[in-house]
Amino acid sequence: MTALTSDQPAIAPDTDRRGRSGARTGAWTVALIVALALSIVVSVTLGPAQISASEVWGSILSHLGIGESSLTTLRDGIIWQLRMPRVLAAAAVGAGLAICGAIMQAVLRNPLADPYLLGLSSGASFGAVLVIVLGFSIALPLAAFGGALGALALTLVMAGAIGRMTASRTILAGVAVSAALGALTSLVIFWSATGDTYREILGWLLGSLAGVTWPMAILALVAIVVVGGPLMLSAGALDAFAFGDRAAASLGVSVERTRWILLGATALLTGCLVAVSGSIGFIGLVVPHAVRLIVGARHRVLLPLSALTGAVVLIWADTLARTIFDPRELPVGVVTALIGAPLFGLLLLRSRRIS
């Protein structure tokens, strides 16, 4: 331990390494943006009606007012009225859930935190179902937001009441809250008994993007821009949480205020998304972990890349869900769990080996 050696030789490779990691981040960002654009177009072509990518481009351009569409009304309707809103909603929901997961993991310092495991999604579903089924005159996303916020509060209060709020206690409380609210959601749907009850229950509990229309897709997209966009600005504060609350405070972060504002925004975003899709698991949990493995844990990079990755993953999960047993639809949560659960197991094993 001979200290105070000369600085220059040790510093030069560091600049280099940082440059390389910057280039790597840039490459991944470009790759993910391209992947997102391709995923949107390609997934719209997939389905019972055979549609080509050029037809999809033609339809998009004509609806954006650039050029004339040569498509028949029927084919254009399939592209623009059926598939496009659904694919865009999938992208927005995937992006939003991934952002929510990354933020919750940081402010709760809990690697297992995500909107699904902590009960926010179930709470949002319950709120949404109450409004739809019982016809309360509150706007759907508002009710879902209320449900998500209530569920989060319940989870955190429960976890805190057992003792010191550890990661595992929070998850246990979240599982309990989630189960209870899921049961209540089923009960309300079953009690009201309109239409295909079981299908409806599955859609809310496991998530489904079936029958998403433009207004729903726009709700999800607006939520991403209006809530998700500003959340990107929290990256610096989220980084400061890396060494815990005390370190964050000593770095000038207003710890409690920041935590509650961010959790509140997470509940709002989750509410808007779940109102569109029902509760979809594992995206919020696994995507940020996977992105961290590739580009590191700094939130200025983690948040946008998690959003892009979440969007691509959910587009493809939903495409599988609607095509694999065509004409029957699988709830998209079944696909995300089938892919996400083993990945999460791998992540757990890997993280144990690292620490």
Add this chain to the structure above:
Amino acid sequence: MTSRSPLSGAPLRTDGVSFSRGGRMLIDGIDCTVEAGSLTALVGPNGAGKSTLLHLIAAAEAPTAGAIELGGTDARSMRRRARARYTALVEQQADTDLDLSVLDVVLLGRTPHLSVLGGPDQADAEIARAALGRAGAEAFSERRFQELSGGERQRVLLARALAQKPTLLLMDEPTNHLDIHAQLHTLGLMRKLADDGIAILAALHDLPLAARYADQVIVVDHGRVVASGAPAEILTPELIQLVYGVRADVLAHPVDGSPLIAFSPLETDPTNRVVRRSGGDDVIVAASGPRGRR
């Protein structure tokens, strides 16, 4: 509340600072001053309130009474980020479960200097590297924080604090868990930082090292200041007996004549149990035989 007008712009002055949690008074009216360029050692038994006092000054907790003045300004009137540009804290056992590079960790020190919209730029990276150099940590600037040993982490966290460009540096037992070489290295570094003009308030357990390196010693017990002043005047056999219940002799260092504290083994009572503390409240510890400090 007596909010006297600042007579001095000392980096730190506390005025009757108190803090209680769950009905327990952890800090009970502490007055202390740390001057620029001074290395002040905060000593006292476990649970005396040393860490809590540092957390109060670092804005990690808010005092229940009393005032903290930073450079002559009441800390309550300062914005959080301004406070974090003035005061930095090196915690005792700080860890993260995130996989961050050493440079990323040090860049966290730039947080109070960054605008909300922008990330750290080239100038911040330069400051971070300079801080790594000052903390004697440039050798592992390329590594992952989680791969480092305890002593190496300590230096990186010191570098993070230095990247905040603080006027007042707070350190919570910076020599804990370090071998003697690393302890002396850390204290030498602190001495140099103080000589460069930073005011340092460090909780220390090792009285001989505190006597050797500090300009000022503040002795706390039960959340109160028992004594404060120059080490040679404060760290007397009587005070050590009073606060720690340990018999100590202060000798002259055989080489340079500086004060040297030598401890005697604890006396055992007839039941073969050790009387750990005499003075205010005797504590009987169920252990036998002479023991060292740890």
